[in-house]
Amino acid sequence: MTETIRIRPLTAEAFAPFGDVLDTSGVPxxxxxAGLCGRYHDRAKLDFADGRAGISLFHAELRSLxxxxxxxxxxxxxxxxxxxxxxxxxxxxxAPDQNGQPGQPMAFETAPGQGVNYHRGTWHGVLTxxxxxxxxxxxxxxxxxxxxxxHRYTRKILIDR
Ligand SMILES: NC(=O)N[C@@H](O)C(=O)O
Ligand code: NI
Numbered sequence: 798m799t800e801t802i803r804i805r806p807l808t809a810e811a812f813a814p815f816g817d818v819l820d821t822s823g824v825p826x827x828x829x830x831a832g833l834c835g836r837y838h839d840r841a842k843l844d845f846a847d848g849r850a851g852i853s854l855f856h857a858e859l860r861s862l863x864x865x866x867x868x869x870x871x872x873x874x875x876x877x878x879x880x881x882x883x884x885x886x887x888x889x890x891x892a893p894d895q896n897g898q899p900g901q902p903m904a905f906e907t908a909p910g911q912g913v914n915y916h917r918g919t920w921h922g923v924l925t926x927x928x929x930x931x932x933x934x935x936x937x938x939x940x941x942x943x944x945x946x947x948h949r950y951t952r953k954i955l956i957d958r
Contacts, residue, residue, distance in 0.1 A: 798953075801954075801956075805903070807905035807907045808905075811903075812905065812913065815915060817913065820908065821910070845875045848944070850936060851936070852934055853935045858931065859926055860926065864957070871918050874917065876914055876915060877921075878936040879912055880936070884909040885929070886907045886911075886927065887907055887924070887926045888906060888927055890925065899948050902920075902922075904922075
């Protein structure tokens with residue numbers, strides 16, 4: 798029997814148990830640069846344990862819907878932020894932890910320009926752009942060890958609108 802998970806719009810409230818939503822909604826925390834720039838200050842909970850912060854660029858293959866969700870992963874030693882380098886929405890898949898295994902997955906679509914920061918240890922689907930260019934800056938842990946735990950689903954799960 799196939800399970801279909803419906804995609805919901807990403808909101809900071811719904812995503813709060815899993816991480817931070819990064820966007821310029823609302824009033825800036827401070828105006829800088831002689832009042833020419835709004836700074837949305839310190840909006841993500843970064844954690845790199847015994848490692849250090851790194852910035853990498855990801856150029857990911859585009860995916861299409863319905864998406865077969867066969868893998869989620871987590872990074873036990875660090876947070877991971879995905880900052881799109883375009884205004885294209887992308888798919889964000891997360892799941893709560895249940896005694897070391899992922900619980901019921903949830904799927905969100907970002908608004909144009911929104912990024913996300915997965916908190917350390919959050920189960921998530923890998924980077925999933927739905928439209929070009931699939932180009933992201935990624936802020937995550939550089940350090941010793943794999944910092945990766947994967948879970949492959951045995952049941953058939955589809956992600957769709
Ligand atoms: N493996 C890697 O660098 N990327 C994944 O962690 C991912 O979440 O896309
Ligand atoms: Ni990851």
